[in-house]
Amino acid sequence: MFQNSIWLLGNGEDINFWNDNWCGTPLSDTFNIPDQIKQSLSSKVSDYIFNGQWNLPCQLTHQFSNLSFLVQQITIPNEPSNDKLLWKHTDTGELNLSDAYRFKLQQFQDLHWAKLIWNPDIPPSKSCLAWRLMHNKVPTDENLMLRGCALPSMCSLCNKNVESSFHIFFECNNSKQSSSNSIRDFIVLKHFKVSIHPPKIPLLKEVLWQPPLVNWIKCNIDGAAKGNPGIAACGGVFRNSDANFIFCFAEPLGFASSYQAELCAAMTAIEIAHTRNWHNLWLETDSTLVVLAFKNSNTKVAWNLRNRWHNAILAGSP
Numbered sequence: 139m140f141q142n143s144i145w146l147l148g149n150g151e152d153i154n155f156w157n158d159n160w161c162g163t164p165l166s167d168t169f170n171i172p173d174q175i176k177q178s179l180s181s182k183v184s185d186y187i188f189n190g191q192w193n194l195p196c197q198l199t200h201q202f203s204n205l206s207f208l209v210q211q212i213t214i215p216n217e218p219s220n221d222k223l224l225w226k227h228t229d230t231g232e233l234n235l236s237d238a239y240r241f242k243l244q245q246f247q248d249l250h251w252a253k254l255i256w257n258p259d260i261p262p263s264k265s266c267l268a269w270r271l272m273h274n275k276v277p278t279d280e281n282l283m284l285r286g287c288a289l290p291s292m293c294s295l296c297n298k299n300v301e302s303s304f305h306i307f308f309e310c311n312n313s314k315q316s317s318s319n320s321i322r323d324f325i326v327l328k329h330f331k332v333s334i335h336p337p338k339i340p341l342l343k344e345v346l347w348q349p350p351l352v353n354w355i356k357c358n359i360d361g362a363a364k365g366n367p368g369i370a371a372c373g374g375v376f377r378n379s380d381a382n383f384i385f386c387f388a389e390p391l392g393f394a395s396s397y398q399a400e401l402c403a404a405m406t407a408i409e410i411a412h413t414r415n416w417h418n419l420w421l422e423t424d425s426t427l428v429v430l431a432f433k434n435s436n437t438k439v440a441w442n443l444r445n446r447w448h449n450a451i452l453a454g455s456p
């Protein structure tokens with residue numbers, strides 16, 4: 139349980155600086171501190187925060203060269219809050235039964251072909267059929283008979299053999315002779331009464347960029363991940379009311395979800411506007427989730443971004 143949990147920093151009074159997991163791995167493990175010494179380390183994270191800033195003694199930063207870097211990665215919340223222990227495999231940090239089930243399931247099942255089948259390029263109805271085939275759960279006569287249904291069976295493609303998954307997909311000459319792959323697939327799908335949903339024609343919509351009002355700055359932001367989660371990055375362009383370019387940023391984010399990348403774009407834009415005293419900022423994003431997160435202050439953003447998000451909201455509000 140504790141191996142899969144992480145502390146979200148609040149005031150730091152409940153977190154053991156060395157032995158609790160609050161910056162990715164317990165620091166005592168990162169620096170290979172022997173077990174006998176670990177037990178006597180009782181300092182809290184709050185002992186190393188002063189006036190809302192990290193305050194590490196020089197003796198420590200000299201002895202552990204990487205310590206300062208690791209600690210600086212963690213955002214200290216500007217508003218007073220309590221420390222929270224979170225489940226690190228969910229975005230909300232909360233653990234419910236379905237998350238626990240999914241987590242345990244991952245440890246046992248590694249179906250290397252699952253990704254090939256559940257692919258966005260394959261129609262879901264076909265993915266579903268392939269999935270059932272791999273588990274031998276296609277409702278063929280053979281499977282029905284195995285379940286105790288007494289019935290005479292005949293392949294309706296060749297009218298010769300007993301209908302089984304193996305026969306239909308690999309043996310039956312009639313299914314092989316079909317003129318093309320897609321026609322053959324169509325016949326097989328029809329045979330199993332699988333309905334086919336052709337892809338919808340994309341709807342074209344005109345989108346126009348509008349400049350901000352005088353004394354306002356507009357920032358167009360975007361974030362993307364290659365895979366979800368995957369290698370992610372975000373960026374943004376600031377323009378004034380004459381549509382002139384003022385500033386831009388692009389930031390690699392490592393491994394993140396596309397939602398996290400979109401949030402990071404918004405936070406970076408606000409942070410930049412804040413340090414440059416651009417008080418009238420118009421953020422434009424194509425992410426409805428980010429817009430929702432702004433509209434509803436109760437929205438729980440991913441725990442690893444939560445402190446930074448609240449600080450950005452605080453900086454962005456007048």
Ligand SMILES: [Zn+2]
Nearest residue numbers: 293295296310
């Ligand atoms: Zn046949």
